[in-house]
Amino acid sequence: MISAEGLSRTYTSRAGKVDAVHEVNLTVDAGQVVGFLGPNGAGKTTTVRMLTTLLDPTAGRATVAGFDVVRQRAEVRRRIGYVSQASSFVPQRIGDELRTQARLHGLSARQAAARTAELAERFDLTGVLDRSALRVSGGQRRRFDLALGLVHRPEVLFLDEPTAGLDPHSRAELWQLLRELRATQGTSVFLTTHYLDEADALCDRVVVINAGRIVADDTSDALKEQLGGDVVVLETDQLGAASAVVAAELPGCAVDTAPGRVRFQIDHAQRRLPGLLRELDRAGVALTSVSVKRPTLDDVFLRLTGHVTGSPLRTEVAA
Numbered sequence: 001m002i003s004a005e006g007l008s009r010t011y012t013s014r015a016g017k018v019d020a021v022h023e024v025n026l027t028v029d030a031g032q033v034v035g036f037l038g039p040n041g042a043g044k045t046t047t048v049r050m051l052t053t054l055l056d057p058t059a060g061r062a063t064v065a066g067f068d069v070v071r072q073r074a075e076v077r078r079r080i081g082y083v084s085q086a087s088s089f090v091p092q093r094i095g096d097e098l099r100t101q102a103r104l105h106g107l108s109a110r111q112a113a114a115r116t117a118e119l120a121e122r123f124d125l126t127g128v129l130d131r132s133a134l135r136v137s138g139g140q141r142r143r144f145d146l147a148l149g150l151v152h153r154p155e156v157l158f159l160d161e162p163t164a165g166l167d168p169h170s171r172a173e174l175w176q177l178l179r180e181l182r183a184t185q186g187t188s189v190f191l192t193t194h195y196l197d198e199a200d201a202l203c204d205r206v207v208v209i210n211a212g213r214i215v216a217d218d219t220s221d222a223l224k225e226q227l228g229g230d231v232v233v234l235e236t237d238q239l240g241a242a243s244a245v246v247a248a249e250l251p252g253c254a255v256d257t258a259p260g261r262v263r264f265q266i267d268h269a270q271r272r273l274p275g276l277l278r279e280l281d282r283a284g285v286a287l288t289s290v291s292v293k294r295p296t297l298d299d300v301f302l303r304l305t306g307h308v309t310g311s312p313l314r315t316e317v318a319a
């Protein structure tokens with residue numbers, strides 16, 4: 001559905017040249033939901049603008065829904081939906097805007113009214129169809145943006161930070177809608193986000209870009225696996241005996257002890273812990289607690305990019 005080879009964009013300004021996107025290779029299959037992550041200035045928007053025909057690449061090529069983004073711009077546009085970060089200024093009433101968009105995409109007046117009713121129902125907008133998009137809540141506004149992007153039943157939907165600025169409740173609602181969309185429509189989705197948990201929860205694959213280059217492209221689970229397994233902490237007063245059992249059962253595993261606890265890292269802890277716990281019990285080691293921490297996508301992101309993402313969620317939580 002999306003294919004990019006060597007896709008590049010260099011900006012030239014008075015300050016000099018910026019390699020905003022450098023030789024990006026990318027594929028997104030039909031029905032896949034791919035999260036596109038990167039720190040500020042990494043090249044996400046530039047990539048999305050090229051894939052949505054809004055900006056010409058300076059090198060390389062890309063096809064979306066089978067059409068070239070430069071030579072077959074109109075064909076691409078007909079088949080994609082793009083919900084941008086800054087939703088457009090829409091003074092019209094929500095219902096009118098949905099109908100107008102449907103007519104612009106070639107639907108008859110009757111079909112446009114039917115499509116509007118269908119989208120309003122699906123995105124829970126029925127009660128606000130007579131209101132201007134400037135007079136609804138943030139969550140309703142994002143749902144309206146999404147409905148607008150889907151009016152013409154696009155094959156590929158581009159979402160630029162779809163839940164930025166939403167409160168946790170509206171965010172959860174939007175996640176649910178995106179999951180339903182994926183389950184029922186088979187639409188391919190390319191979603192940029194700063195929220196690592198969003199990529200984890202919604203996406204089949206995560207592509208990480210840093211300084212214009214793709215630095216990871218895999219499932220979030222596979223990326224987490226690369227971090228070297230789960231961190232296990234055993235709380236016990238019998239440090240010597242506990243570390244000896246761990247060392248014997250998990251040869252080569254680095255064991256770190258501190259007063260009251262033994263800590264180590266292993267792959268697939270859930271599968272390997274029961275056997276280890278049996279051996280500890282057999283050796284007479286009393287444990288007061290056992291905890292397992294899976295690496296998070298934040299850990300992966302930090303390792304790949306060296307940045308802590310400017311996650312709006314964290315700011316919200318902290319505020």
Ligand SMILES: Nc1ncnc2c1ncn2[C@@H]1O[C@H](COP(=O)(O)OP(=O)(O)OP(=O)(O)O)[C@@H](O)[C@H]1O
Pocket residue numbers: 011012013018019020038039040041042043044045046047
């Ligand atoms: N029109 C432009 N002229 C010159 N440089 C630009 C232009 N647009 C973007 N850049 C530069 O290109 C790089 C990539 O920017 P881009 O907006 O694609 O990043 P981003 O990953 O979307 O960032 P953010 O998460 O902050 O939105 C940055 O260094 C940016 O300053």
